[in-house]
Amino acid sequence: MVKTRAKPLEGGPILRAISLGAGIQSTTLALMAAHGLIDPMPDCAIFADTHAEPTEVYQHIEWLSSSNVLPFPVHVVDGGNLREDLIQGLDSPKSRRFASIPYFIRNADGSTGIGVRGCTLRYKIEPLMQAHRKLLGFAKGKNIRPDSVEVWIGISRDEMYRIKEAKARWQTNRFPLIEKRMTRQDCITWLRENDYPIPTRSACAFCPYHSDAEWKRIRRDDPAAWQNAVDLDRAIRERGNLGLHGTPYLHRSLKPLSEAELDGGMNDLFDNDCDGLCGV
Template identity: 40%
Template sequence: MLSLGAGVQSTALLLLAAEGVLPRLDGAIFSDTGWEPEQVYVHLERLEKEVATPAGIPVYRVSAGNIHTDALDPAHRFASMPLFVKNGDGSVGMIRRQCTDEYKLKPIKRQVRTLLGYPAGRLPRGLFAEQWVGISCDEFTRAKDSGIGYALNRHPLLELGWSRTDCLRFLARRGWQSTPKSACVGCPFHSNAQWRQMRDHQPTEWAAAVAFDHAIRSGAARGNATGSPLLGQAYLHRSCVPLDQAPVDTVTAHEWRERQGSLLDLLDPEDGPRGCSPWTCRSDDHDAESAVAA
C-alpha cells in the first residue's frame, strides 16, 4: 500500500511500481485535507488515469473534512494548525500541531483497517499492511515507524539509494517533470519561496490564504464562539505580520542553501522546503530555516 501524497517522491514510487521495477501495489491512499493546491488535484487525476488504473492499482481518496472551512466554522471542532502566535509581550510562539494527525493520518489509518477487513475492533495478531512512504536519501531522518501494529512503514527510495534529484530525473524522463509539491494552501510551514510562488503564479490561492490569515487572527472560530479566544494574535507567516504584508521576498539562509544544489534541481518547479507527506510533516524544515527579518 502506498501513502500517496501526490508529490515528487510518492509519484516516483507509484510509477516504479506500475513499471514493475518495484513490486506491484495493492493500492494507494491519498488523504485529502480539502485545501490542497489545484495543481495537486489535477496531478492526482492524471496520475490515476495514466498510471494507476492501467496498472491495476486502485487509488483510495479519503478525507476527514475540509481544514479551511472547519477552521472558520464556529460549530466545528477544529484540530489546530501550527499557526505562529505573537503574544502580548512581543514574544513569538507556535500553536501545537494537530492537523497532520486529524486530516492526514487518521483517514489513512481508517482506510488501512478497512482494507484489512477490520474497520473497527481488535485486529488479529500479525495482520498488517506494508505501507510505502516516499522518503528519499536526502531526507532520511524523516523516516519513521507508523506507530501502529497493523501498518508497517517501508521506505523503498532509501532501499534504492535514490535522492530527490534522482526522483526528479526519473519523473522528467517519464514526462512528469511538472509534479507539484503537496501541502495545504495555507500551511504555516511554507517557505518564503513557496509564498512567492503562490503570490506570483496562483493568485486565487494566494487571495484565499490572505483572507484565511486575516480570519484566524484571534484563533479558530470555535474557540472564539465558546469564549476561549487565543491569547495573542495568530498568523500564517513566521514574521507575525499579515500575509499580504509579510516579507516573502526575503531570501532566507535555508533557501540560499537550497540554491547551492545540483543543476538537476532546476527540474524542480519551485525552490524551498519539500512538500508535505502524511507521515513526515514539514515542521523539521521550519526548525532548520533561519528567522525572517520583520
C-alpha cells in the first residue's frame, strides 16, 4: 500500500498514480510499468467507476486487480452512478446529483448543437483527485505542496492533442507512452507480443461520443448495455426537464438510437475530450 505523508526523494513526488481507464493505452501503461519498462514503479493505479462502463471493462478491471498481474494495488473509486443521476435529473431538474453529458441537439429553428459535458470532471477527475488526497493523508481543503502527486495518463503519441495540464498545483501529469513514442497500435502490438488480452475501449456505454463502429459493437456484444442506452435515449426526450431549447439525442444523426443507421462511418469524438481520461 501507499505510504501516506512519506518524505519525497530529492524533492520528487510523494505519490505516483496511474489514472487507469482500463482501455488499451492505460492497460499497456500499467503492464509496462509492472515489467519495469517504465520507471520508477508507480505506487498504485486508480480506476474511477461511473457505473456505466460496458461489462467487458469491469471484467478487465477484475483481471488487472487479481493477484500476479500488477505488483501495485488497483484502487476503484466511486464518484456516483452516472446513469442513475441522469435519470434522477430528468425526473427532478433541481436534483443535487444532476449530471450533464454532451447530447446532440436539434433546435426548434432547425439548427443543431451539442450539450454541456460535465461528466468527465464530475465522475472521473474529481474522484481521482479525492483518491490522491486520501492516499496522501490530506483531508479536503488542506493545503498540499506543489507537485506532490505525479499522475500517469495513458495518452499515446497519436493523441498528443489530448494532453492537458493537471487541475491542481499539487499534481503533475506525466505521459509515459508519449515519452516512449508509442501509438495506440504500438500498444496493441505490445499487448499481443506479451500474451495479454486486448481490452475494449473504456467509455460509458451510452456516451454520445461513440463512433458507429462502437455503437455496433455494444449492440452486438453487450445487449444489456445497448438496451440501457436505447432506454436512456428515449427517456431524455420523453421526460424532458433538461433545460434545453431543442430536442436531445445520443446519436449524432439526431435520430432515436434504436433507429439510427450505424453504417454511416461516423468516427468517435474523443478528440473533444477535455481532459484525456475517457477512452484510454
